Amino acid sequence: MxxxxxxxxxxxxxxxxxxxxxxxxxxxxxxxxxxxxxxxxxxxxxxxxxxxxxxxxxxxxxxxxxxxxxxxxxxGVHEKVGRAVVGIAGLGGLGSNAAVALARMGVGTLILADFDVVEPSNINRQHYFLNHIGRFKTEAMKEIIAAVHPGVDVRLHTLRLTRENIPGVFRGASVIIEALDKASEKAAMIETVLKEMKESYVISGSGMAGYGPSNAIETVQLGRLIICGDQMSEAGQDMGLMAPRVGICAHHQANAALRLILGLDQA
Structure with missing residues (x-):
């Protein structure tokens, strides 16, 4: 046998x-x-x-x-995950933590896009280290993923995402994690994927600020759009962003991506 x-x-x-x-x-x-x-x-x-x-x-x-x-x-999971292509738009608190979670799973290809550099106020919730300060987040994350799982194919786009370049940047990705900061950027990302990338799902993060109850963060599926968060807690004065809750939301996004890769719904 x-x-x-x-x-x-x-x-x-x-x-x-x-x-x-x-x-x-x-x-x-x-x-x-x-x-x-x-x-x-x-x-x-x-x-x-x-x-x-x-x-x-x-x-x-x-x-x-x-x-x-x-x-x-x-x-049976390893083979499916190893063939998957997942995009991540934004490598801050959500995107960096989701990227590492998916790399640990052995996702075959990760397409990472961000224009920014790591700075000290990122470290309280983002998956970087002090030696990464001043470096592009894309390059720092590629280095981290190589230390976690060298078998993952990491493709970098160090640029600001726009409605015009999103389809090209994430070509081939069946799942795209939206992890951007501004509401206008989030809306542009979601609308572009849903309108122009008919074979792709988009997983958006909405509401993870502060230190509210962990179980208030949930995953909701609306067709090809999946929303992770409590959909209420917005960062602002007197409402900061901290590692535990941001990490919970990021891992909701990563798990939603895994379930899509495995052909499962989000219920």
């Missing part, structure tokens, strides 16, 4: 167990993951099982590394 071991298909004999296979193929491994679930128990193996053996402290590369990074994914 055929099983997959660290991304390599292997033919093994009927009745072989997980411990027996480890002894044959990776006796040094001290972490075993069977069909996305870590285990310390022995199991009889079945046709189609996906097995990952990891040795603590060892560095892996190439396809084997990609397999290990996806070892905890639900079965």
């Amino acid at each position: 055929i099983v997959t071991v660290n991304e390599i298909r292997q033919e093994i004999s009927e009745g072989k167990t997980l411990f027996q296979l480890r002894k044959e193929m990776a006796p040094e491994a001290d972490i075993m993951i069977l069909n996305s679930c870590p285990t310390e128990e022995d199991f009889p193996l079945r046709e189609g099982d996906i097995i990952v053996f990891i040795q603590r402290g060892r560095h892996y590369e190439g396809n084997e590394l990609n397999a290990l990074l996806a070892a905890r994914h639900s079965p």
Whole structure:
């Protein structure tokens, strides 16, 4: 029968167990993951099982590394995610955190667009570090993603998005995360995707300022438009933007993108 071991298909004999296979193929491994679930128990193996053996402290590369990074994914998710193309418009609090979440998932291609540089007041909620201050957000995020998942294809557009250039920038993206700051920019992004990119979904962030209840942030689907947030909490005087709530909204957006990639609705 055929099983997959660290991304390599292997033919093994009927009745072989997980411990027996480890002894044959990776006796040094001290972490075993069977069909996305870590285990310390022995199991009889079945046709189609996906097995990952990891040795603590060892560095892996190439396809084997990609397999290990996806070892905890639900079965069948990795292949679909690896073929996906997702665009992110804006790399601030929402976009930077959503980008890293999707990179950790192993999304095949990320198209990132932003014109701005990292500055000190960004650090309280955006996924950058002090050494990135003064650098373009696109370039800093590409560096971060490479450190998280080098198998992700990152395409950068360091520019200000307009109605005219949006379709070209995000060509090929089936899902686009809107993470812009100004209401006029948000509206232009949503309207352009819905009118001119008929095969694409747009996931917008609306309402994540302050420190209100976490569960007030929700995901609502309106056809090809998905809105994440509480749709009320707007940043302004006496209402700042802080990491916990911004991060919740960003991860709502990332999870909405994942569900679209997997062909699931948002209910």
